[in-house]
Amino acid sequence: MTTAGIDMGAKYIKVVILKDGQVLSKAMVATGFEPAVSAQKCLEEAVQGAGVELSAVDHITSTGAGRKAAPGIHSDITDVGAAARGTTHLHQEVRTVIDVGAEEGRGIKVEADGKVVDFAVNEKCAAGAGAFAEAMSRALEVSLEDFGQLSLKSEKTIPMNAQCAVFAESEVVSLVHAKTPKHDISRAVHDAIASRIVSMVRRVGINKEVALVGGVSHNPGFVDALSRGLETQVLVPENPEYIGALGAALVAEERAKS
Amino acid sequence: MTTATKEYWRWKEYNWHDETMDPKGADTITAGVDIGSVSSQAVVMVNGELYAYSNMRTGSDSPDSARKAMNWALEGTGLKPDDIHYTVGTGYGRVNVPFADRAITEIACHARGGNMMYGSTVRTILDMGGQDCKAIHCDERGKVTNFLMNDKCAAGTGRGMEVFADLLNVSIEDVGDLSLAVDEEPPPVSSTCVVFAKSEASSLLREGWSTNRVLAAYCSAMAHRVVSLLERIGVEKDFAITGGIAKNSGVATRLEKELNLVSLKSKYDTQIAGALGGALFAKALVEKQRKKGG
Amino acid sequence: MKANYGYLDGSGEYFITIDTDHCTECTEHGCVAACPAGLFEIIVDDYDDEVAAIKEEHRKKVKYDCGPCKPVTDRPPLPCIAACPADAITHSW
Ligand code: SF4
Numbered sequence: 001m002t003t004a005g006i007d008m009g010a011k012y013i014k015v016v017i018l019k020d021g022q023v024l025s026k027a028m029v030a031t032g033f034e035p036a037v038s039a040q041k042c043l044e045e046a047v048q049g050a051g052v053e054l055s056a057v058d059h060i061t062s063t064g065a066g067r068k069a070a071p072g073i074h075s076d077i078t079d080v081g082a083a084a085r086g087t088t089h090l091h092q093e094v095r096t097v098i099d100v101g102a103e104e105g106r107g108i109k110v111e112a113d114g115k116v117v118d119f120a121v122n123e124k125c126a127a128g129a130g131a132f133a134e135a136m137s138r139a140l141e142v143s144l145e146d147f148g149q150l151s152l153k154s155e156k157t158i159p160m161n162a163q164c165a166v167f168a169e170s171e172v173v174s175l176v177h178a179k180t181p182k183h184d185i186s187r188a189v190h191d192a193i194a195s196r197i198v199s200m201v202r203r204v205g206i207n208k209e210v211a212l213v214g215g216v217s218h219n220p221g222f223v224d225a226l227s228r229g230l231e232t233q234v235l236v237p238e239n240p241e242y243i244g245a246l247g248a249a250l251v252a253e254e255r256a257k258s
Numbered sequence: 259m260t261t262a263t264k265e266y267w268r269w270k271e272y273n274w275h276d277e278t279m280d281p282k283g284a285d286t287i288t289a290g291v292d293i294g295s296v297s298s299q300a301v302v303m304v305n306g307e308l309y310a311y312s313n314m315r316t317g318s319d320s321p322d323s324a325r326k327a328m329n330w331a332l333e334g335t336g337l338k339p340d341d342i343h344y345t346v347g348t349g350y351g352r353v354n355v356p357f358a359d360r361a362i363t364e365i366a367c368h369a370r371g372g373n374m375m376y377g378s379t380v381r382t383i384l385d386m387g388g389q390d391c392k393a394i395h396c397d398e399r400g401k402v403t404n405f406l407m408n409d410k411c412a413a414g415t416g417r418g419m420e421v422f423a424d425l426l427n428v429s430i431e432d433v434g435d436l437s438l439a440v441d442e443e444p445p446p447v448s449s450t451c452v453v454f455a456k457s458e459a460s461s462l463l464r465e466g467w468s469t470n471r472v473l474a475a476y477c478s479a480m481a482h483r484v485v486s487l488l489e490r491i492g493v494e495k496d497f498a499i500t501g502g503i504a505k506n507s508g509v510a511t512r513l514e515k516e517l518n519l520v521s522l523k524s525k526y527d528t529q530i531a532g533a534l535g536g537a538l539f540a541k542a543l544v545e546k547q548r549k550k551g552g
Numbered sequence: 553m554k555a556n557y558g559y560l561d562g563s564g565e566y567f568i569t570i571d572t573d574h575c576t577e578c579t580e581h582g583c584v585a586a587c588p589a590g591l592f593e594i595i596v597d598d599y600d601d602e603v604a605a606i607k608e609e610h611r612k613k614v615k616y617d618c619g620p621c622k623p624v625t626d627r628p629p630l631p632c633i634a635a636c637p638a639d640a641i642t643h644s645w
């Protein structure tokens with residue numbers, strides 16, 4: 001049986017094609033201004049990569065913020081459900097999934113089969129998600145990639161007072177003027193987001209193993225800050241940006257069978 | 259420093275004193291000094307009457323800003339700082355007014371000052387500043403009965419508006435008028451967060467919205483947000499708006515419309531509400547002290 | 553006086569409201585000891601009354617600081633509210 005999972009993210013659309021539980025191919029396309037068109041393109045790229053016809057796909061399940069806008073789908077599933085399912089498929093031992101994207105963060109308590117027990121969300125405030133780091137890297141005039149790396153060079157904990165991305169920008173600028181090294185500022189920024197994510201995840205309880213997925217899991221500074229905040233090493237699955245699409249494809253498989 | 263040198267609203271520093279009064283040898287000369295994050299004011303009262311005031315930018319050093327504001331208020335009056343019997347410091351830098359006899363929060367001072375500026379019937383005061391938003395409910399004596407201060411989030415403050423004006427390449431003082439120059443009121447921007455509202459605005463522009471229409475959508479979102487803050491403390495007639503955003507007709511007009519209330523006007527300069535309240539507190543405190551001292 | 557400490561941001565409204573008229577008659581000040589995160593303090597307010605308040609350093613992050621008292625499921629009564637004999641404390645979320 002062949003299924004597809006399509007993750008309609010705010011910035012990127014991701015597709016995973018599965019055949020009998022094995023990943024055949026993956027594809028990613030920028031969401032742009034016409035998500036449905038981009039989704040179609042992404043889907044076509046993925047089936048081509050898998051060497052199958054689109055018509056041969058038995059079931060397509062969508063997830064992500066724009067999941068209702070995905071074309072040609074048979075069903076959909078929430079971000080939380082997809083992240084939980086995708087992560088536990090790769091790492092059965094995970095009991096807490098932390099999903100942090102540019103615009104929101106989620107803490108999910110899961111069972112081994114990927115069933116969601118509880119979850120909490122940070123959303124609609126840039127201070128509680130990846131957008132905070134993006135804004136601060138812009139204020140420091142370093143690329144987001146370098147910004148995350150920089151933080152690993154710091155050993156110093158300096159607190160950030162501002163709890164808002166806009167006010168924090170001014171704070172970062174004053175830190176620069178006070179000759180604070182950029183790597184220390186970077187660590188302060190990552191610690192600040194991590195502390196907000198940790199408080200949010202505590203509300204569902206933190207049980208080992210803890211996995212981090214979503215776009216921000218590519219940022220080593222954040223992984224480090226989160227691990228320190230949780231006092232446990234956070235595991236990052238392979239291709240973390242495809243976890244949602246993978247989860248959706250797995251759910252598609254189940255649904256096609258039943 | 260880009261953010262600190264920019265001003266939320268373009269304004270001139272100024273001072274004033276009442277030429278018709280002779281303060282020499284008066285019974286009670288009191289002062290209020292309000293050190294805000296953007297501007298600082300000093301008010302001098304003589305026997306409970308407004309005598310002199312100044313409004314200046316806050317410098318990087320609060321004690322220095324306090325001294326400067328005070329000296330400027332006294333300029334040309336013949337009074338010296340030593341002639342003042344009691345001084346109250348207020349505002350964000352209130353504990354850094356070296357010559358103050360007491361520090362009182364800006365909330366209490368605003369209510370007290372508002373009571374004099376708008377008359378004792380004023381019940382709800384909204385102060386929208388550069389970096390915060392305060393909502394105050396007070397009684398007929400200007401005593402606070404309910405208040406909140408939102409200084410966590412930039413949405414609903416002058417800073418948020420500035421970020422937005424920058425994005426649209428509009429100067430901040432034009433935002434209000436431009437936002438009102440639309441044929442039809444658009445739906446408000448759906449994100450409250452300034453960061454997300456910015457991306458929303460960019461896509462609206464790409465969809466072909468005019469700058470004015472985007473501004474209208476943002477001003478109306480801002481008004482809506484402030485209304486929900488006001489509802490927490492209970493909006494009652496009479497209602498007054500102070501602070502920088504009071505000058506932004508785009509927000510103020512929409513706010514009044516949504517509340518179905520017209521805000522009160524005052525013959526006083528609304529910028530000095532906090533410092534005026536401080537000077538009023540100072541008068542009450544010095545009288546109390548004298549009574550005790552016999 | 554009703555003192556609202558906290559904030560409204562994009563994600564919601566997070567205010568702890570203290571009705572300080574009750575505080576002036578209170579001798580226990582149970583909230584101060586009850587809060588595991590140490591949010592409360594007793595201050596002399598602008599009208600010279602001894603009242604409870606939320607400490608300055610917590611005001612911009614009550615949503616996070618109160619997080620441990622507000623698990624997603626099986627939420628027990630809040631310690632601060634339970635400790636106040638006069639029911640002076642309310643949370644908006
Ligand atoms: S403006 Fe700041 S505090 Fe407000 S929602 Fe956005 S990031 Fe959060």
Ligand code: SF4
Nearest residue numbers: 587589618621631632
């Ligand atoms: S909910 Fe808990 S942390 Fe928050 S004020 Fe009450 S006792 Fe303190």
